Amino acid sequence: MILRRRSFVIKRMPGFTLLALACFFALYMPLAPLVVYSFNEGNNIALWEGFSLRWYQAAWENQLVQSAAIRSIVVATIASIIATVLATMVALATTRTRPYRGQTIIYAMVNQPLVVPEIVTAVALLILFALIKQATNYHGYAYLVIAHSAFCIPFAYLPIRARLEGMDRVLETAAADLYATPWRAFKRVTLPLMLPGIFAGAMLAFVISLDDVVITEFVKSAGQDTLPTYMLGQLRRSITPEINAISTVLLGISVLMVTLIFFLSRKKTA
């Protein structure tokens, strides 16, 4: 008789691997039909009628989609630039410094958008901006830009702060020892070393702004749809594969950005 013995693996837990693989399957499986039907020839999102790019073309030629896409990118670009600059400054003021009065308040305020449910912030902004709109009769894009900038700050702040905290303060001390004034030490040593964190923060802020639905939905004035709010509106009506095509493009952008951030943050820290 052959005795079959299975060697004892220390880290193995029964069923865990199966559950984990099921989880990974569940994470990606729902995305497959979404992508596949975006290439469907027919105007149905259930019945496959052959490969075609007609819905991409339809989305591309749709005036509403075009303007929403441009609006999304413009708002995300401006908001992420503002958020990144401000977050970089706050990160410099809250890391590697002696504790000072007000530091906790600054920290709490920066992180507020992460803690307060989006719907609450959205409603609060709706109220405030309604008051301002009534008083000034201004209905422009500034509302969207400032709202997006605010909730992007903590997302830009996190990687920059992490990068700064991982940076040895002694490097700036060394620069000062070697006759660099504080400003030159910042320009030549601190800033170049924190750049990967700043890039990662800017990209996160961009993705977060681009993806936002709730706050935009409540803050936007008439005719200020971004791509996500346009899609949310479409989901109420009969759905065509055009939505799949837009989703697939957005999905692709997200994957691209995350991959970039992933490789950027894997670059060796100082």
Place this chain on the structure above:
Amino acid sequence: MSKTLAQQESLEAQAQRKEVKRNLLLSTPALIVLICAASGPLLIMVVFSFLTSGDYGGVKWEWSTEAWFQVAFYRDIFDDTVSIADAHLSILWRSVRLSFLTTLTAFVLGFPTAYFIATRPPETRNIWLFLVTIPFWTNLLIRTFAILEIIRNQGVVNTFLLMIGAIDQPLDMLYTDIAILLGMTYVYIPLMILPIYASMERFDFKLVEAAYDLYASRWKVMKRVILPLVKPGVVAGSILVFIPSLGAYVTPRVLGGGKNLMLGNLIELQFGQGRNWPLGAALSLTLLAIVMIALIVYVRSAQKQGATHDS
């Protein structure tokens, strides 16, 4: 001598003062934006929750606690009789129940997944981690839409079940609580996996060897050694799933189909059809209060954890 002494003491204090001034100066621009579009609006909302609702939306500037009263009670418009606001409370209850179930489901699936990633060899670990990160950064609306597509009557799941003959009528999954639960779990599960993984990554598997050496079974190793040591990650993950679930707006709107409301949708109604802004503000603050309580419980437990680890 005494002169230099005084002079130098002020040098030290001067350097410190300069640093604090620099820090506050650097923080000011961000704080202005955050006050304008994050903390300031919250304060305005507190004021609004104490005003009287306007006839056609908006508010009348008359002080009133009516909105807060309406959160839990219903006043009949004709005879002014007061009863419990069943509609609001059942929505509140559904929100809490679904959020709790979402957290539980996410834990049951997410814990083994985090464990699986943490026990991969270092070369492949990052790839698995990356696979969790991608859906996390994908638009929430798209992911909800993906779930909508697969559970629709003509969706992949029903088509598959019909094909293999498991059912002869499509299952009505869309626009139910189950659909919302499924959607929220799908959308928020990376928030459970990532913090659990983070604390598991620091976990020293030599402890598991030691436990086995001391006659522990697999189950005992999990219960007595691994779980207690990764508990901070589990608690953090649970909070990160529970809070956005409680305030969820998009997922119940798309998958609940306007019937199965959650707190987020109820709040929105007050600014749309309901036209009761003060009530909407009061409901928002109620939601915020529940979230804050959950957060305080979390911080307390984290502090307790820290204290026991220090001693």
Place this chain on the structure above:
Amino acid sequence: MENTVAIDVSNVSKVFASGTAQEVKALDDVSVAIFKNEFFTLLGPSGCGKTTLLRLIAGFEHATSGSIQLDGAEISSLAPYDRPVNTVFQSYALFPHMTVAENIGFGLEMQGRSKTEVEATVSKMLGLVRMETLRDRHIDQISGGQQQRVALARALAPRPKVLLLDEPLSALDLKLRKEMQVELKRLQHETGITFVFVTHDQEEALTMSDRVAVMNAGKILQVDHPHEIYNRPNDRFVADFIGDTNFIRARIIDKGSTHMNLDIGGEKSIQLPTPSDLAIDGEITLAIRPEQARICGTEDSPIFEGKLAETIYIGTDTHYQIDIGTDSPFVIRVQNTSGEAQQLTQGDMVAIAVDSAVIQILRD
């Protein structure tokens, strides 16, 4: 060596977290003069204040009180970048985003020197630390020992008046450390720059320094040449921290002009010559190095007698622990020259002889 003072530290105190529960007095009224062109070492256990003193000289911290002068001019209010003093950091603190040459040239560039001058000095420095072939490498592409040399070259390049070295060798393995000790000594000779070196390694301090300051608990206990520090410690801490020492508590029974009798707790009192400068009466401590005592026959005028408690063989030497009636055993170190162990067994009575000239009498 002519003794012109380079750095004059007088009455410097440094208190951290002043006024709080965590208040720490890192330096307590410290005064010391460091001469031009000398290799001066601050030696002490961790937390003794030696690094704080170094950081005060560099300008990274401000003294709570006292003054620091460089070549006769007060520098305590100058920022680090205004002081002609450079530091070699314990962790090297090399800029990871710059090449070897860019690191070395950084200080010169910040001083606003011309490009050609920077180039020339960098080349000279690379030669000085024998790193010519690695000039365009990035910092993470060179070894720890090489990083150490770059850190040295970078700090020497602007030709500072004083070079401060904060435990620069502690991260190196033993062999490399020995090499760098020689290298540092050579660099100091070749450049003629004053070196102030901080270490907790007594051997390192004794081998490299012209003078050593032994520090403990924020105070400088003794400043002297290495052999004086070793042979004539003026303090129990100094004797204990540097090398191994037998300490014997003793009470003066009677003190004559030439000899005195001491009670060390054993059966018999011992007799020693009275030192001319003995100012203390009653309780004193005797310090005797293990290698300066020997086991002898009774005819050899022994000072103590005791029972052999333990013999420990450690290759080059053998240590004998002898119970002479004091709290801890008296240790004698004997070099194993003959290759045969001395024929002593545990429990034997042995006599101990010590040249009275090497016995240190310490204040407590």
